[in-house]
Amino acid sequence: MKLDPISLRLFVAVMEENAIARAAAREHIAPSAASRRLAELEAQLQVELFTRSNRGSSPTAAAFALLNMARGVLNEMDGIALQMKDYAQDGGKGLRGHVRVMANISSITQFLPAQLQSFLSQYPLVDVRLQERVSTDIARAVEDNEADIGLLNNGSYGSKIRLRPYRRDRLAVVVPLGHALARKRSLRLTQVIAHDLIGMHADSALNHLITRAAADQGLQPRLRMKVTGYDALCLMVASGLGIGILPEGSARLYTGTLPLRCIALDEPWADRQLMLCLRSQDALSPVAQLLVEHLCLPQHAPTL
Structure with a gap:
């Protein structure tokens, strides 16, 4: 089976935009062509991704399962393109890759700047993409494969993510x-x-x-x-x-x-525990694993 990345990207856009027209505009494709690509994707996978009615369409359980996998595949493909671009520029020297990180404001303002600076000084060709979100959104994003690593407040976020102590x-x-x-x-x-x-x-x-x-x-x-x-x-x-x-x-x-x-x-x-979260069943890329271990290093120097 050969899955078309353009169709996968369109499918992710439809799930995120909750409308074929908006997804088609986002991906610069005509709505009729978008509908045809989605139908072809369903035929290729031999599963119904959307239930259709006079009121529109709604995603099936299979669509939500595919969403997580599609995000992972597209992320890896984007990473391949970035790494090959770096290899072309420097002749293939140095560790490279990209990591998607989401963190709450407490982690960003207190700990991450110095940690990311020291990590990127060791691995300058690594691309760390950082977004600020609230803790509940971070847990959901890690679970849904929108992020590789999350930094958030300690709490109960379900069984699909695992937590490691980060900082207090x-x-x-x-x-x-x-x-x-x-x-x-x-x-x-x-x-x-x-x-x-x-x-x-x-x-x-x-x-x-x-x-x-x-x-x-x-x-x-x-x-x-x-x-x-x-x-x-x-x-x-x-x-x-x-x-x-x-x-x-x-x-x-x-x-x-x-x-x-x-x-x-x-x-x-007032004494709080911040946590690092990962998908419970996901194997991190080597560069993401390096960042995880770097973030979890003991804090020798005082925060202030």
């Missing part, structure tokens, strides 16, 4: 200089949520953690506004619009340049 971080409170809490050495949640909070966006693990911890104590945080990044959170706090909770390592990036004070959060849940 600790949550802290940032307040403006001169704030009523600025002289405190540590703070409890009850003290923090008595003030206006600058929070992270609704889908973030940090937002869920704070909301749940407050609810356990019968409290309701006064969220004045929500932002999408730690930089925006610190800027809002420095402007006197509220106080915020974020990882201590991330807060330290801004306390030297903004009028902020970073204070320990004295709560058991």
Whole structure:
């Protein structure tokens, strides 16, 4: 059986766009030709990928199974093209390949920059493609073969991915200089949520953690506004619009340049475990395995 990569790429686009017309436009092909290619793919595989009705079409269980495999095949094909291009440019010297990484904002702001720099200094021809996502999306992307490696908060994400310890971080409170809490050495949640909070966006693990911890104590945080990044959170706090909770390592990036004070959060849940996740039944490429081992090396130097 010879599967056409163009048809596979089109099939993935249809699954991601949930519409043949949008997928056809994305792949620069006429809708009629897209429909014909999908029908030919079904005939070649001898399985129905979409159930069709007057209301449109919907993917079958076989389509979802094929989606994971197709992404893997297309990723490998893209990797072949990139590696051959590198070989043509340098005569075939050095380890090469590409790795798809998704990470949450805590991993990206505290640990990944230095780790990726040291890894890429050893393997300069490796292409690491990094995207920031929230932890639930990262787990789903690794499971669906959209990413090779994920870095996310510890949690329960199902049996199709496996987790390895990555790093620990600790949550802290940032307040403006001169704030009523600025002289405190540590703070409890009850003290923090008595003030206006600058929070992270609704889908973030940090937002869920704070909301749940407050609810356990019968409290309701006064969220004045929500932002999408730690930089925006610190800027809002420095402007006197509220106080915020974020990882201590991330807060330290801004306390030297903004009028902020970073204070320990004295709560058991403030100490967090970050994890590295992989597909449970997947064999990583050699270069991806090298990156995994590099990321999981013991942390000898302090984070801050």
